[in-house]
Amino acid sequence: METLTATKSKSKKKKTERIHGCEAVVRCLLEEGVDLMYGYPGGAIMPVYDELYKYQDQLQHVLVRHEEGATHAAQGYARASGRVGVCIATSGPGATNLVTGIADAMIDSTPMVCITGQVPKHLLGSDAFQETDIIGITMPVTKWNYQITKASEIPEIFAKAFFIAKSGRPGPVLIDITKNAQFDELDFDYTPCTKLDSYVPRPPVKEEKVKEAAELINNAKRPYILFGQGVILSQAEEELKQLVEKTGIPAAWTIMGLSAMPTNHPLNVGMLGMHGNYGPNVLTNECDVLIAIGMRFDDRVTGNLAKYAKQAKVIHIEIDPAEIDKNVKTEVAILGDAKEAMTALLPHLKKNSHKKWHQKFKDCDKEEYEKVIKGETEPTDGELTMGEVIRDLNDLTNGDAIIVTDVGQHQMIACRYAHFNKTKSNITSGGLGTMGFCLPAAIGAKMGAPDRDVIAVIGDGGFQMTIQELGVILQTGVNVKILILNNEFLGMVRQWQQLFFDKRYASTEMVNPDFQLLAQAYGIKAQRVSERDQLGTALKNMMEHDGSFLLEVMVGKENNVFPMVPSGAGVADIRLE
Amino acid sequence: MKKTFTLSVFTANKAGLLHRVTTGFTRRKINIESLTVSESEIPNIHRYTIVVHLEEENVKRLVVALEKQIEVHKAFYHGEEDVVYQEIALYKIPSGVIVHGGLAEKIVRQHGARMLAAEPKFTVIEKTGHAEEIEALFKELEPFNILEFTRSGRVAITKPMRELREYLEELEMAAAN
């Protein structure tokens, strides 16, 4: 007997239909409003593919070139659209190829449903062809997973899967379906799941905690807001703006929270973390009340915890109870949805402007501008820098594009310098730092937000990790601008080797293929620039081109990203050079 | 400072759940001293009794992380002072001199154990108690050649009076939010 049952609504019983399991899978997806999914076929999932063929008018399947690409595309789709991303693969190697993307979605709280085929039930555990224990393998990296061995389980399990993936703190769910369950028949009847035993997706915000937090904030001399992706996931951008504007509190973001507040908002003081802005890091250790909203004090944000905000009283607004006091001890924790919590908090807060406190951020900005930003974004001679590429790109996007990044120096530079006006515009692999994320995620992002420009800012290393997804661009014609910042190195690792390993560049130098030729092979227009006076026009060509475009910019080979909090150091020990 | 804690983890009755619960330990490299899975007082809710040796702040983090799993309904941790617990051990010894000479009976009586089975070739002794008591009996029987020995994990009842049912009702209410 199972206790964890989807609570069925009391509406009168719908008529059921006798259909095959494989058709039921597709029908469940349609019931959940899925019209696009990413995947790769193979033996154990062929019955479902046969149904996808029949239902292709209602449900588009995008054929990726490697299953990892399917997961990142689904992530990009989910992050740009706010909907659940869906991907599908066969058993064995198809399933294991999903693991990296699932782990990425888990740590970055991205709603995703993955479907894998499995050998027939009678062969489970027999080392059958392409049998792998994907349930066991993905258990630590899924919010929930389940193996369906009977066709009749399909509707209820799919309903649960979608509910779990998107509710509360979102995350990836995997459903493994044995082949017999795809072939067998069932009486199909779909009821969405809205509730599960003992699962509290949105803990109710406690009024007394709200009042305690308000009192701390109202009495603070140097309050400071840190916001993360929780603001985007709970669609609390407007509430954050109101809260910040009413109280005049400076607000800084984690890279997962980036774009939840417009770049040019006067109270947006910039980026936190290892390569974040100077003021936001240093002043973390000078504030008296720290208000963390929908962020989890990741070690890339906090640096050495023993030297992190020890002087401050911490308020943590967070939906996941396991995050409270995990890394940083809180004075007041408001458990709940960020939107709900801020809505409750707003009426209790007093108007303020904190002019003197803001001046400190401005002073730090000035120093950072002189020592870092000026040279990075406005060089007049020498090799091209990543920062000036992003600066020129800003002039063309006006902050309206979706910027998808891979992992490395270009990612940090893009997050530091790209301008954003709209939420859900920065898509990156934050928690897992998965190289190869960018290209497929950008494809997914464009499909999830077709009206927006999508630019994949990517390193020469990471591009080659999922380069085969150029095939998706070729086959679907999806319009993605690929901007390679080519330093002919695994740049971020090289930077560490330079700073901490006496310049011993062990296996970080790259001999690259001709990326333009490669793009051409996939029918994608391409250009390469290495001169400053050609950069602006080249970027303009890329943006104005009707269709995908690959622009390779040759940048300084041994440039470093600063500021930097060296690992093990505290945020106040951030280095400007 | 590391101390002994007893975790009571209440879950749905589902295949694969043991793996989900133990991954919470594996990924933090926390050694499970003992683990017992059984039914609880509520139908279809299973109880995992897990003993760990850990710092309290890490136990706290572990428990909330376990509770986060969808099919884990509720998890608690208790220090030694807050649980009443037992373990059970079985010892198989040859039915030779020790049994026939009456020595075994004496030892069994002294240790509050009992003879569970007496066969011509072997005798099985059962002892219920705390780890140290079970070990003490082991030492005493060792010279007589213990052929087989097995000990269960801890089963524990907690002292606080609040019932699981009330916690689950509270979750129900919160979920209705």
Ligand SMILES: Cc1ncc(C[n+]2csc(CCOP(=O)(O)OP(=O)(O)O)c2C)c(N)n1
């Ligand atoms: C899958 C994976 N492997 C290894 C790494 C470690 N790593 C982090 S950044 C980096 C270098 C990235 O080089 P490139 O893509 O050229 O970007 P750049 O830093 O030069 O901008 C590496 C190897 C990683 N993050 N992900």
